[in-house]
Amino acid sequence: MANKKHVQCTINGEHTEFLCEPRQSLLETLRDVLGLTGSKEGCLTGDCGACSVLVDERVVCSCLMLGVEAEGKTLVTVEGMAEESELHPLQQKFLDNAALQCGICTPGFLVAAKALLDRNPTPSEAEIRYALAGNLCRCTGYDKIVHAVLDAAKVMQEA
Amino acid sequence: MATAPTQEFKIIGTRPVRPDGVDKVTGRAKYGADYSFPGMLHGKVLRSPHAHARIKSINVDKALKLPGVKAVVLGKDLPELESKIEFIGEISLNPHYLAHNVLARDKVLYNGHAVAAVAATSPHIAEEALALIEVDYEVLPPLLDVREAMRSDAPILHPELRNKEEPDKQTNVASHVQFKRGDLEAGFKAADYIVEREFDTSMVHQGYIEPHNAVGVYNSDGHATIYCSTQGAFDVRSMSARVLGMPVGNIKVVPAEIGGGFGGKTTVYLEPLSVALSKATGKPVKLIMTRSEVLRATGPTSGSHIRIKMGATKEGKLTAAEVWMAYEAGAFPGSPVMAGAMTILAPYVLDHLLIDGYDVVLNKPKTAAYRAPGATNAAFASETVIDELAEKCGIDPLQFRIMNGAKEGSLQPAGPPFKRIGMIETCQALANSPHYKSKLVGKNRGRGVAIGFWFNAGMQSTATVNIHTDGSASVVTGSPDIGGSRASMAMIAAEVLGLSFEEVRAVVSDTDSVGHTDVTGGSRVTFATGMAVYEAAQDAVRQLKERAARMWERKFDEIDFQAGKAISKNNGVPPMTVKEIAAKFPRTGGPITGRASVSARGVGAAFAACCIDVEVDPETAKVQVLRATIAQDAGRAIHPSYVEGQMQGGTAQGIGWALNEEYFYDQAGLMRNSGFLDYRMPTCLDLPLIEPVIVEVPNPGHPLGVRGVGEVSIVPPPAAVANAIYRAIGVRMTELPMSPPRLFKAMKNKRS
């Protein structure tokens, strides 16, 4: 379509170029244009956080950002959390704590939790609950997610 | 934590990392919406803006002229099916109603009812096309209240609908169920205290985070494949076949990873449309619902009106109970009122009871299963009244429940006696919990308890266990993994085969690659599919023993199998490992596959008991949950972490139901809160840590003692919260949700 824009940005450490229509959200661009389907669509209104990604180190709902707005930005998605073949401590602790059941909210929780730990390496339970309040999970009652983030913070402090 | 001895097990009862875990924390796991195919089109569904209307005409000319639009499918393009009850799989349903829910024909029956489906080259173009479809509606008066819908002068949704009691009369009452025992009058006469209350609960949604999705691929040879997130691939296959008029065997359903269901993904909405659009265009077609569509047009669970009268002696013995319950079915018959009637008094020994339940259609979405469907509404009513009776008797509410609790041999309301159940043990586990033993201090705070019952389901499952050439194994089932069931299936197989957990991979297969398996629902996967896996692994062990016997030139009876090794009983040859036997497959008869199919009997009923502390802001009437503990009889916890997860998740849903979740309709019958902003599910700031107490009273009907664990934990929390609110501020709530405006009104009424 003639209306498509050329966008350059960095995604998960890689320089990336793509074409997208202005009406395509960043989420749609990641999933349908770039094939990065790890970010999930839950509501398209910014209420569930399943589409959370980092943009210039801030956590945002990629459903409420346009693909064209990514121009010049540095993005991290769930696909970029693991280093080489080693899982991020958050990913490992989510597994160890059984902090996921269906797993659809997990990418968003991991990204939001990473944003939290990047700024606050030793959060309290209350701080974790506040930081993750924009991510809905319907399976776990959040209990094991909160424990996983506490454990990951501990492991990262010790490392 | 009360746990039965597990020394006899090596793997069962441990907490390994689930086999699908890495895929799910790295974003690699493929959910339905993640499937794409070359040339794929995108579909959207036009939905009714009215709650009740006759469709006079539909004109799709303008939509078809929009560049990029490839096809429009209407109700008239699908076969018209006779209205009668059929068994599809294990589910009894009326295919006529199913088909009319998938796509309306002459009438729309709720706001959001599907009217047309469009396929186009992008989702945006498909959406633009919806606006170009011209539908001429004759708007009819909407029915939104269950008791109004039951009145003889109410507008009629389905002119042909009749119930057995009045076969000649048009009605919105689809069915009436009644359970009766003893002499009600005598029972109430024996009571020193009688409490009679009426309860109203609103429709609530399962609220899974992943919207419904489907990719349909129709081939010109008449075969089709559906990729979708579902709790039951085989049900999607049989239901889609029925709606589309295709042979069942011509459809293959590939179950994608599923992002939550809780009962809501046990029927079809988009799946048949994806195939119809694919057939019309010759291309794969993907449809994904918006959140608003999910809330307006997929099955919530029933709102209800319940009257209940119960009596007790001053010593605390329940004497009689009378229940009248009407459940909203939504636009088509089929509420869970039968389950509500079966569960409402089940935890208690009652000699005299009468339960009447009514299934009522009205202009709201057709309800679907939701975690112990029907039981939560019912327990909200009965457990609040029980609490009031305990208070009148001056007996601790948990002790009151234990005193009247059902045991093995007690009669269920529906008639049959209970087998071995853990009602008493579960209540005692809660009574012994640190939470219940602690003292709650502070103003405007209160503690409430309640218990819940769910009968759980058996049904059909198939499993195969393949022994690989290196002695590792895979276990293949047809049960979509919604909460970690791959882990428990692999654990059961590994336990039987004597392999390590890591040596067994669990696979969820498509409908062509494994035998029929009923839904992931009814808390049945670990029970029934687990039973099939157990038997399939036993079958593999039998074959391993045969091979060892052949290699050692012994009789089969002379071979034992222990801890992953074949052992010759009567001579000194060293035991042979699975790996060693597998290495010889080509020369001993080929690969080994263990198989089992079950129609599982021996289902074990489940009980849960819940304790919740709340604080109420006396000025704003806002309730904060301070602490929650849930005790539940799992029979046997295969993977305790995922058992706890089910208990905690159900409790969280129950708290959401208690406090803020509801379908909010305006007078025209339009849903006003069809998004996660105003359909208020708990965030992690709204909940405390939820303490799980696993109780293990083994189910004698299962080789490993398993009961289902998926559902019953949702049943007690709304009543527990209501009882806690009463103890905090002295107000008995009889409505769900107990949202701030509702509680404010109740507090004000009490003052005046």
Add this chain to the structure above:
Amino acid sequence: MHEFSYEAPTTVADAVRLLAAPRDGARVLCGGTDILIQMRAGVRKPSLLVDVKNIPELRQIKFDPKTGLRLGAAVACIEIFESALMHKHYPGLTEAAHLIGSTQIQSRASVGGNLCNGSPAADTTPALIALSAVAHLIGLGGERDVPVEEFVTGPGQTVLKPGELLVDLRIAAPRPHSSDCYLRLIPRNEMDIAVVGVGAAITLEGNRCVAAKIALGAVGPTQIVARKAGEWLVGKELDAAAFEKAGDLASEVCTPIDDMRGTAEYRRHIVDVLTKRALQAAAERARNN
């Protein structure tokens, strides 16, 4: 979503020119947390979105003890929360900005966007009104200043003319012994739209109130200034009875409706409760300033 064009100018002049150009409506794209939802729902259909986040003037927080605050219209809520001077001088506005949505939303949403969206339930608008904030606008015809309490004219409606851009919000430097507070009632603890929001600013001499302004959100078609309540407080010694009375007076001026977020009766009561609590909190802060 419908088709539209996108531009991301780097100067106010370019933004104004772009906003004025299309005949069928251009809208500003700032955090996108309202406009994109409205466009998806078909509520607004601009043919052009003008992304203003690359314009330096709209991205800065400037404070001068004499002239006060200039808060760029596109400053993200999270940046306000991370600003020590915002916490120090305008704690009520800062907490309002921190109540908007989740961390994800606060990374994108702005106070300027919250205002221009024109929602009666906007969290930061009552806080701005309580502080007598002024909106600084630039359009093709030049600049003008509009008091925030006159900015929103109806649900989703504002005084902005075609081509006009909100550049920043201007608030006087706080006087000694003054402070502010914003409180809202939501059914959950996060992620909800205010059922009622109350912004209050107060100035004290000792324990006597010398100035007070109260603004109410989500209880009328636009934010409502509870003028009588504020004026009544002036000259009063602040005790529990004074706060109660101010709450009563505030609830008299609100005009709430019944909807999925609350009943009119409940909202009226909550205005009373929150006004009292917000004034108490603001006064407590003012005493320490």
